[in-house]
Amino acid sequence: MSELIPGLDDLSQKGCIEVSSGGSEFEWMKFEQRKLYTNAFIVVDGKILLGYKKRGFGVHKYNGFGGKVDAGETSIQAASRELMEEAGIESSLEHAGTFLFLIAGVEWAFHIDIYRADSYTGTPIETEEMHPHWFRINDEDHLDTPPIPFDKMWESDDLWFPLLLKKRNFIVRTDYIREGERDVLRKWCVKETSFNAS
């Protein structure tokens, strides 16, 4: 039985398989409040849609589409709204994972619901916040499409992307510190919560 990740529901961790962890020499960071966020990934025909963030938090990184859950909204409503606002598309989203993200200097924890979908309607468009691009998810197909740019994403994303792409559900916690201009991963744990591959 692996260590329980503080800040994430204990019950959802029962019977989970730990996929990756690190930074055991450090304590998990303390936090007083959490804010709810979403992040949505579209994976169709061997390609994933990511947005290049043009401004704000995580600027110049590639990511799914998402942001804060507004008052009065459910998480999935927020995820659908953000997908439309940031990429101009609609999709039927499924919950994929729960992610607790901390970064030194921000006093709240980001509680991020991660969604995925294998279809969408509309045409992805560049918006004020994001520029959408497709990436291939393996090296067998679509060699004319670039591979997922992990070197331009949050450092820990390559730890849980394989689960997202295999349609396995997961929980993640990552604690980052800031070193100058860089966000550096200090402690993390990734667990798979579902074992029924579809």
Ligand SMILES: Nc1nc2c([nH]c(=O)n2[C@H]2C[C@H](O)[C@@H](COP(=O)(O)OP(=O)(O)OP(=O)(O)O)O2)c(=O)[nH]1
């Ligand atoms: N892939 C990935 N995404 C992350 C990490 N950490 C993190 O906050 N995110 C996501 C969650 C959100 O989708 C987004 C942060 O929200 P945001 O900065 O775009 O939200 P915002 O305040 O601009 O909100 P909004 O105006 O769009 O509502 O970044 C991470 O380590 N990896």
